[in-house]
Amino acid sequence: MTYAVKELFKTLQGEGAQAGRAAVFCRFAGCNLWSGREEDRERSICQFCDTDFIGTDGIGGGKFAHAAMLCAAIEKTWGPETRGRFVVFTGGEPLLQLDAALIEAVHAAGFQIAVETNGTIEAPAGLDWICVSPKAGSELKQRYGNELKLVYPQVGADPDQFTDLAFDHHWLQPMDGPRRQENTALIAAYCLDNPPWRLSLQTHKMIGIP
Numbered sequence: 001m002t003y004a005v006k007e008l009f010k011t012l013q014g015e016g017a018q019a020g021r022a023a024v025f026c027r028f029a030g031c032n033l034w035s036g037r038e039e040d041r042e043r044s045i046c047q048f049c050d051t052d053f054i055g056t057d058g059i060g061g062g063k064f065a066h067a068a069m070l071c072a073a074i075e076k077t078w079g080p081e082t083r084g085r086f087v088v089f090t091g092g093e094p095l096l097q098l099d100a101a102l103i104e105a106v107h108a109a110g111f112q113i114a115v116e117t118n119g120t121i122e123a124p125a126g127l128d129w130i131c132v133s134p135k136a137g138s139e140l141k142q143r144y145g146n147e148l149k150l151v152y153p154q155v156g157a158d159p160d161q162f163t164d165l166a167f168d169h170h171w172l173q174p175m176d177g178p179r180r181q182e183n184t185a186l187i188a189a190y191c192l193d194n195p196p197w198r199l200s201l202q203t204h205k206m207i208g209i210p
């Protein structure tokens with residue numbers, strides 16, 4: 001299996017319950033809910049994406065012909081430190097590419113494995129942390145995990161629809177864009193009245209790291 005990776009970099013996880021933790025981010029190219037092209041955004045299922053996931057031309061990106069090769073690049077990006085090894089597979093949609101061979105290889109290298117997924121594809125076995133971020137207009141197939149992180153507001157994806165799903169954490173994350181500040185205030189009000197839900201801020205954007 002050849003993996004197409006947009007970018008590979010080390011930073012702090014900015015969002016959700018693992019926020020503040022050092023991680024290698026492996027951003028796979030491609031998504032099933034948007035082509036990634038601006039001219040397609042308005043007619044795509046997911047219209048608010050904040051990420052460039054087209055191609056393999058980002059920092060540390062490329063095509064990796066085997067799991068062992070991508071794993072070696074992840075290890076190199078992390079560095080020699082053996083404590084707290086953590087890799088976040090994201091994208092684009094990581095579950096289009098993440099497979100058992102890659103999971104086995106990075107586990108053998110001592111990493112805990114997290115995914116950031118839109119939930120339209122069932123997660124493979126063996127992941128250590130599953131973050132699902134449902135998108136209005138798509139079918140949610142991955143209905144359990146460690147955290148559910150709903151970008152808010154979305155017409156057609158009310159928090160109510162997800163409150164009872166089997167996740168340890170339920171987050172509302174302000175939709176970034178021209179209305180980010182209003183969206184944040186809406187979430188603050190919502191969480192005050194709906195205690196299962198908590199506010200997730202994109203802290204990496206606040207401090208200017210990737």
Ligand SMILES: C[S@@+](CC[C@H](N)C(=O)[O-])C[C@H]1O[C@@H](n2cnc3c(N)ncnc32)[C@H](O)[C@@H]1O
Pocket residue numbers: 031048049050051090091092093094116117118119132133149151173174175176177
């Ligand atoms: C770029 S996505 C990639 C992973 C996967 N495709 C997904 O949607 O979960 C990573 C995270 O960023 C969130 N996100 C994307 N665009 C956003 C925006 N404009 N504002 C806030 N969060 C956003 C997604 O919901 C997801 O939780």
Ligand SMILES: Nc1nc2[nH]cc(C(=O)O)c2c(=O)[nH]1
Pocket residue numbers: 011012013014015025051090091116204209210
């Ligand atoms: N620092 C940082 N944290 C993140 N958490 C989820 C991200 C993503 O794009 O999947 C992300 C990201 O792009 N950067």
Ligand code: SF4
Pocket residue numbers: 031032033034046047048049050051053091092093118135
């Ligand atoms: S599903 Fe995720 S990667 Fe795909 S367009 Fe939406 S936010 Fe971006």
Ligand SMILES: [Mg+2]
Pocket residue numbers: 050051
């Ligand atoms: Mg991001």
